[in-house]
Amino acid sequence: MSIIDGLNKNFENRVRLGLMSVLMVNDWVDFTDMKELLNVTDGNLASHSSALEKVEYIEVKKEFVGKKPRTSYRVTQKGRETFQQHLKALEKLLAS
């Protein structure tokens, strides 16, 4: 068995890893809060979040607050399980 078994390619990026970390411990998190937490640009966050949405690790909600559009994210069950596996793999890697 290879040592990197369980490490997920989708999380091999600082922004995606950060996005998932934040969503694991929060319910809906909106775009602005997320951008600030991860310290990334709009475009950067948008491209990584849509990549995670495509593999159904996160759910994206778009709504209007007054006249302003607001985008929020939430982790899906699939995303939660995958991320936990990824964390376990990281820990295993560290222990070896």
Added chain:
Amino acid sequence: MNQNPYDQLKEIRSLMERSTRFVSLSGWTGVMAGVYSLIGASAAYYVIFKMNFPADDLPQRAEKYDPGRAVNYNYSHGLDDLLSDKNLLLAGIAILVILFSAGTALYQSSVKARMQGVRLWNSTTRRLFVQLIIPLAAGGIFCIALLFYGNAGLIAPAMLVFYGLALLNGSKYTLKEFHSLALCEIALGLISLFFIGYGLYFWAIGFGILHIIYGILMQKRYK
């Protein structure tokens, strides 16, 4: 990604912390709030024990302000008593202490939040605010009712207990020290229930001394 797993895990943990807890708090806020409270308590001491209120001297009213009387069943006390000069003065002092403390907290936190590059008003602070304000508002109304029935002696214990419960409720959304501070405030409030008449001293310890101690502690720890 070229990061080793140790750094990755560290960053994951830090993000989980930062996204759920409000940490842009300065220890100085605690110290200043404690100082305002001590000044307020001294002013209240002067109002309660040194100032003369003609209304207190009327025989039928004299006993009402006896702080040693925890429970006063004379329900004829009402709005007039609630809005007596003394109560209004004390309420004014309390409001000043709260305003100064809240103002300092707001200012210090906004400075620190800017340094950390986060907005002051985000979902974490919103959550913290809601958790704090519900027990605090309940406590405020509770204390007004106590005054309404002339039970001034129970006000300090009630303020300490409700404040402690509010902190306990909010502690999961902010620095972990708040948890033990909350427990201290609750314990102090409960103890003071059995020393009616010394409420002001307990109040000064709970809102003054404890805030200063925790403020210094947090200033040292989180710089």
